[in-house]
Amino acid sequence: MPTGIIGFPDDKRYILLEHKKGSIFLWFQSVDHASLAFVLIDPLLFKPDYEVHLNPDDTAALGLGNGNEGIEGIQPLAIVNILKTEPREITANLLGPIVLNLRKKLARQVILDHQRYSHRFPIPQVKEEKVP
Amino acid sequence: MLILTRRVGESITIGEHIKVYVIDIKGRQVRLGINAPSDTTVYRQEIYQKILEENRLAAQMGIASIREATERKE
Secondary structure (H helix, E strand, C coil), X not given: CCCCECCECCXXXXXXXXXXXXXXXXXXXXXXXXXXXXXXXXXXXXXXXXXXXXXXXXXXXCCCCCCCCCCCCEEEEEEEEEECCCCCEEEEEEEEEEEEECCCCEEEECCCXXXXXXXXXXXXXXXXXXXX | XXXXXXXXXXXXXXXXXXXXEEEEEECCEEEEEEECCXXXXXXXXXXXXXXXXXXXXXXCCCHHHHHHHHHHHC
């Protein structure tokens, strides 16, 4: 991540791990600080019409050049949060997803249209198996 | 902090590569046009702040709360 996650500019290298086998949750673990990790989820699992619009600075940071390389390997993942409400609400940040370029191993946190997407979108009950 | 006055149609230059134009003023709202290099990202401050605070909150989640959450969801 050339620019890191917003608020964490010093951590630029992360690894993506499964939470556990078959889980819909992933860990985005900082390589440089063991204590820094985020939980991610594929927003398409619960928001099938989710759209990510990349600005020229986003595509440049993701190594997409002129945009003719196709979207293969481009994967948006939302950061998961648990609100300290009662009952606990699990939310996904759809406003500022982490977009991965899996082919080039690049990632960037992009900010989308704030009138369209919430930073605290409640994750509904989702099926255990991933939707193919 | 530098404070200056500009009219509609005028601009300011920040460094070598960033230009901010005052496009229109309506009441208490100002429309700005910003020209910046592709490696400079421009955000609305309140949106940037919201994402930053949400990231910090997400980074503080403990393993226990994750386990609790994932067991409930899966």
